[in-house]
Each structure stands twice: as structure tokens, then as C-alpha cells.
Amino acid sequence: MSLATTTNYLTPTGREEPWRFTPLNRIGGLHDPSVELHDRISLEPSDIPAGVTITVEDALAFPPLSANEDQVVTRIREGVSKVLVVTIATNAEVALPIFLVRTILDMNPEISRVQVKAGVNSHATLVISNSGDGIFAEEIELNLAAGSNVRFITLQEWGSKAVHVARHHAIIAKDATFTSFVVTVGGSLVRLLPTVEYTGPGSSAELFGLYFATDGQHLEHRVHVEHGVPGAKSRVNYKGALNGDSARTVWIGDVFIKAAAQGTDTYELNRNLLLSDGARADSVPNLEIDTGDIVGAGHASTTGRFDDEQLFYLMSRGIPSEEARRLVIRGFFSEIVSKLNLDEVEERIMARIDNELATVKI
Amino acid sequence: MSTLEIKGLRVSVVTEEGSKEILRGVDLTINSGEVHAIMGPNGSGKSTLAYSIAGHPKYTITSGSVTLDGADVLEMTVDERAKAGLFLAMQYPVEVPGVSVSNFLRTAVTAVRGEAPKVRTWVGEVKEAMSALSMDPAFAERNVNEGFSGGEKKRHEILQMELLKPKIAILDETDSGLDVDALRIVSEGVNRVKENQNLGIMLITHYTRILRYIKPDFVHVFAGGRIVEEGGPELATKLEENGYAEYVTA
Numbered sequence: 150m151s152l153a154t155t156t157n158y159l160t161p162t163g164r165e166e167p168w169r170f171t172p173l174n175r176i177g178g179l180h181d182p183s184v185e186l187h188d189r190i191s192l193e194p195s196d197i198p199a200g201v202t203i204t205v206e207d208a209l210a211f212p213p214l215s216a217n218e219d220q221v222v223t224r225i226r227e228g229v230s231k232v233l234v235v236t237i238a239t240n241a242e243v244a245l246p247i248f249l250v251r252t253i254l255d256m257n258p259e260i261s262r263v264q265v266k267a268g269v270n271s272h273a274t275l276v277i278s279n280s281g282d283g284i285f286a287e288e289i290e291l292n293l294a295a296g297s298n299v300r301f302i303t304l305q306e307w308g309s310k311a312v313h314v315a316r317h318h319a320i321i322a323k324d325a326t327f328t329s330f331v332v333t334v335g336g337s338l339v340r341l342l343p344t345v346e347y348t349g350p351g352s353s354a355e356l357f358g359l360y361f362a363t364d365g366q367h368l369e370h371r372v373h374v375e376h377g378v379p380g381a382k383s384r385v386n387y388k389g390a391l392n393g394d395s396a397r398t399v400w401i402g403d404v405f406i407k408a409a410a411q412g413t414d415t416y417e418l419n420r421n422l423l424l425s426d427g428a429r430a431d432s433v434p435n436l437e438i439d440t441g442d443i444v445g446a447g448h449a450s451t452t453g454r455f456d457d458e459q460l461f462y463l464m465s466r467g468i469p470s471e472e473a474r475r476l477v478i479r480g481f482f483s484e485i486v487s488k489l490n491l492d493e494v495e496e497r498i499m500a501r502i503d504n505e506l507a508t509v510k511i
Numbered sequence: 512m513s514t515l516e517i518k519g520l521r522v523s524v525v526t527e528e529g530s531k532e533i534l535r536g537v538d539l540t541i542n543s544g545e546v547h548a549i550m551g552p553n554g555s556g557k558s559t560l561a562y563s564i565a566g567h568p569k570y571t572i573t574s575g576s577v578t579l580d581g582a583d584v585l586e587m588t589v590d591e592r593a594k595a596g597l598f599l600a601m602q603y604p605v606e607v608p609g610v611s612v613s614n615f616l617r618t619a620v621t622a623v624r625g626e627a628p629k630v631r632t633w634v635g636e637v638k639e640a641m642s643a644l645s646m647d648p649a650f651a652e653r654n655v656n657e658g659f660s661g662g663e664k665k666r667h668e669i670l671q672m673e674l675l676k677p678k679i680a681i682l683d684e685t686d687s688g689l690d691v692d693a694l695r696i697v698s699e700g701v702n703r704v705k706e707n708q709n710l711g712i713m714l715i716t717h718y719t720r721i722l723r724y725i726k727p728d729f730v731h732v733f734a735g736g737r738i739v740e741e742g743g744p745e746l747a748t749k750l751e752e753n754g755y756a757e758y759v760t761a
Contacts, residue, residue: 464593466615483610
């Protein structure tokens with residue numbers, strides 16, 4: 150992987166398959182080579198628990214760990230001089246979450262790179278909290294050594310003008326377990342690429358997502374799981390709600406099971422709840438299987454309107470309509486939120502969802 | 512003393528073929544402490560009567576009136592009807608994923624009583640009511656109606672009735688899908704609430720089986736969207752022997 154390969158960079162036009170859903174006119178020039186991108190480390194750790202080190206390293210000393218085809222990620226790789234490196238020591242059992250808080254200063258387009266290295270048999274939870282407004286692209290690579298267990302939580306609680314494009318790529322070794330939560334409740338345009346590859350058997354990934362789009366928001370999640378080795382497992386569960394006529398969400402779930410990946414066990418699920426007529430949710434699960442020898446492979450995608458029978462049931466018990474709707478929405482998301490195991494974050498997300506819900510009459 | 516008064520109630524639903532009248536002039540008065548059995552064949556409009564009184568948006572009232580102690584029920588929103596003292600135990604209670612029974616009960620009771628119940632007495636109140644219906648306390652942590660058996664759903668409906676303390680309850684085919692033991696437990700629950708709270712009951716059923724446990728004061732035969740015959744408990748005995756044939760052809 151060379152950092153200097155600028156020759157075949159083609160500016161996306163929006164006609165390419167990976168870009169056809171994305172409103173490029175709202176992406177703040179992140180894709181456009183004529184727009185200058187500022188190279189800045191924008192994450193601040195709030196506390197660093199024992200067993201964890203966080204350093205800023207020279208980008209040349211920490212080259213990317215994975216192949217990439219996304220043009221914005223290519224620009225990030227070419228544009229950054231430093232990398233934020235989070236190292237979890239071998240055998241470290243880090244009980245407290247590692248909190249990293251984003252500070253974006255202005256609306257000048259910014260880029261950054263992060264590498265997370267989880268040592269053999271280490272356990273840790275990493276939380277990245279994004280808020281405020283900015284135009285921002287980032288690549289986060291997580292390298293999970295054998296037997297490690299990493300929970301990776303990113304919170305997109307952006308302001309209404311924010312543009313956020315990011316790739317989260319996990320490389321999962323033998324017997325390692327990766328759990329990710331992507332919570333996207335803010336931003337004007339958010340395009341996230343949670344991607345996974347495996348390097349050894351017994352490895353496992355669970356990818357959870359929650360998004361809530363209101364008027365003027367485009368929230369796009371493009372999950373890609375590549376089963377290239379035998380005996381790995383993946384589960385994907387993304388749930389979204391849309392409220393407002395110009396609310397827009399995109400979920401792509403690509404799961405590829407290569408010929409070598411015998412014994413693969415995978416299931417992916419996306420559910421969308423439309424709370425207003427004009428809102429549009431695209432949901433595209435895509436499962437490609439190149440071997441007959443698998444444990445299981447499946448996908449499901451549903452997009453539906455609010456269930457009037459649920460509302461009637463709750464209201465017939467005296468619960469006012471606004472509160473009934475809130476209960477149903479909270480219930481819809483609770484399957485994901487309750488797995489976060491971070492009380493303060495759970496309550497904050499639910500409160501944000503309540504607020505988003507209150508902005509538009511259903 | 513409360514009175515639910517239904518006068519000349521006509522109700523339509525919108526179908527693919529256009530508007531279709533289901534209720535064709537229903538007159539019925541239910542007072543506190545009375546049990547009125549509404550019996551009739553399938554498709555006669557019994558459930559439409561129940562859901563229309565509760566305010567389900569699918570049904571359009573074309574004429575007639577429903578009042579509770581003089582207040583116009585048809586002008587009220589669905590939640591206002593519950594607050595006014597009406598309760599509908601549904602034949603098919605709806606699943607609400609991700610919402611626990613305990614959260615649901617507390618939210619409903621808070622809304623109906625107008626204030627949150629005191630934490631200390633509330634826990635005991637729920638436990639006692641659940642125990643009286645032979646419900647496992649772990650039930651409170653499950654999601655509303657999700658994965659419930661038929662019997663569990665019906666017990667959960669009666670549990671809500673006990674806690675919400677309505678003036679008039681409509682029980683829509685509460686006996687359907689219950690085995691003998693569950694039917695006895697649910698019926699005892701209904702009788703207990705009736706005795707303790709002087710509840711007036713509209714008991715909608717297809718079969719006479721439940722009437723062995725919940726004794727009706729009045730029996731109304733429902734056919735073709737209206738009441739076609741009325742009498743005392745002896746009418747139920749006649750129906751058990753002869754069925755609904757004479758009313759259906761009529």
C-alpha cells in the first residue's frame with residue numbers, strides 16, 4: 150500500500166455504484182481534489198485507563214493496514230501526516246471505556262486517521278463521541294490481535310450543518326471478537342463505511358447501528374463484511390427511523406463469503422420505520438456466497454410505517470398519542486441501545502431521539 | 512354509579528368496494544355493577560361495537576350517540592376515553608416490542624390517574640394484582656404481549672383492567688383461546704374487579720362457556736349489526752341449545 154498513488158484518483162460524479170445514493174453537492178468538497186483538506190488530529194481522550202496508550206505518530210511509520218477503494222479514504226491517506234494510535238496492551242482487561250471526544254473548530258474541511266491496536270487477549274471498550282458542526286473525513290482502522298475483544302462505539306450527535314464521511318475498518322484475528330455500535334442521530338450528511346475483514350478462524354463480528362433522520366438529513370451507512378477465511382461469524386443489525394418529508398437514509402449491507410471461507414455463519418438485518426410520508430429509506434442487503442460449505446447465511450430488510458395498532462393499544466390505556474409514539478420509538482431502538490451497556494450514553498441518545506421526534510408531527 | 516349509554520349507533524368501515532355499514536342502530540345501556548353478555552355469530556359486528564366505543568380510527572360513526580355519565584364519548588380521543596373510565600380488553604392484544612410490561616403499566620396508570628403512583632405502594636399493588644392472576648413476577652420484565660401465550664395475553668389484559676380501575680369495561684372475546692384453567696383464573700379476576708370496583712361489564716362472546724364463570728344479568732343477541740333479542744340469563748341457555756341459526760336467517 151503506497152501513500153503516493155494519486156494517478157488513478159477519479160473524482161466521483163455520483164453515477165458510480167458506491168456513490169449513487171450520496172448527494173455530492175452537499176459533501177463539502179471532501180471528494181473533490183480541488184478542495185484543500187486540513188490535516189488535524191481532532192480527537193481528545195477524556196481519561197486514559199491503565200493498559201491503554203494513546204500517541205500521535207508519523208503517518209509514514211503507521212501505513213494503512215487494509216486495501217481501499219473509496220476515493221475520500223484515498224484522499225485521507227494521502228493527506229494526513231500524523232496518525233492517532235490507540236494501543237491496548239497484550240492481556241490488558243480494560244474495564245472502563247476509553248472515551249475520545251471530537252472537537253471540530255470550524256467549517257474548513259478536515260481529515261484525520263486513527264489506528265487502534267488491540268493486543269493479544271486484551272479486552273476494551275472504545276467510545277468516540279462526535280458533536281458540533283464541521284466538514285470532516287476520517288479513517289479508523291482497528292487491528293484486533295488473537296483472542297482480543299473490542300467494543301467500538303461511535304456516536305454521531307452532530308449539529309445540523311455537519312458533514313461526516315468515515316470508514317471504520319476492523320481486521321479480526323483468530324478467536325477475536327469485535328462489536329461495533331454506530332449511532333447516527335445528527336448531521337446534514339453522514340456517510341459511514343463500517344467494514345470488516347477476518348484473518349483467522351473463530352473470529353467474530355457483531356455490527357449494530359441506529360440512525361434517526363429528520364428533515365434535511367442524509368444518513369448513509371454502507372456495511373461491508375468480507376469473509377475470506379474459514380470459521381468466522383458475523384451479525385449485522387441496523388435500525389433506523391425517519392421523520393420529516395426530506396429525511397433520507399441509505400443502508401447497504403454487503404456480505405461476501407469467499408471460496409476459502411468454509412464454515413461461515415452470517416446474518417444481516419436492517420429495519421426502517423417511516424414516520425412521515427415523504428421520508429425515504431433505501432435498504433440494500435447483498436449476500437454473495439462462493440462456497441457451499443457454510444453454517445448459515447441470511448439477510449432481512451424491512452421498511453414500514455408506524456404501526457397504528459400499537460398506537461391504538463397504548464392510547465386505549467390512557468396514554469396520550471405523543472407519549473405513545475415516544476414509547477414505540479424507544480421500544481424500536483431499545484434492542485440496540487440496551488446493548489450499549491453505558492447508562493449515561495443510552496439516556497442521552499434516547500433523549501435526543503425524543504427531541505427529534507418532537508420536531509415533526511407524525 | 513356510572514352509566515354507559517349507546518343510542519342508535521351506526522358505524523361504517525371503508526372497504527375496497529366502498530363504505531360498508533357494520534352497525535345498524537345499536538341501543539344499549541350499561542350501569543355500574545351490571546354484566547351484559549353480547550352474544551352473536553361471527554361477523555355480526557360484536558367486535559366493531561367494542562372498537563367503535565374505544566375509538567379505533569378504522570371505524571366511522573355515521574349516526575347515534577355514546578355517552579358515559581352524560582359525557583359525549585364520541586367526541587373524545589382514544590386516550591381520553593380511557594381516562595373517562597372506559598376499558599377495552601382486546602381479543603388480540605398488540606405486541607409492543609422493546610416496551611416492558613412494568614414500564615407500560617406505570618405509564619398507563621400515571622396517565623389515567625393523572626399522577627405517577629407512589630413508588631413504594633405501586634410495586635406492591637402490581638405484585639398483588641399479578642399474584643391474584645397467577646402471573647409470575649418475571650412477567651413484568653417482558654415486552655408487552657411479545658411472545659405471550661393466549662392465556663398470558665388475556666391475563667395481562669385483566670391485570671391492566673384491575674390497575675386502571677375503569678367504570679365500564681368491554682371484554683371482547685376474552686374467553687377465546689383459553690383452556691379451562693386459564694378461563695377460570697381470568698374469570699375470577701373479572702369477578703373480583705367487578706365486586707371491588709362496582710365495574711359495569713359488556714361481555715362479548717360467541718360461546719356460553721364463560722357465562723358459567725361470569726354470571727350475566729342481561730343477555731343480548733347480536734346479529735346483522737344490531738341487537739335482535741334481549742333477556743336474562745335464561746336466553747344464554749336457549750342459545751346454547753339452539754345456536755344462532757334462527758337469528759342468522761332472520
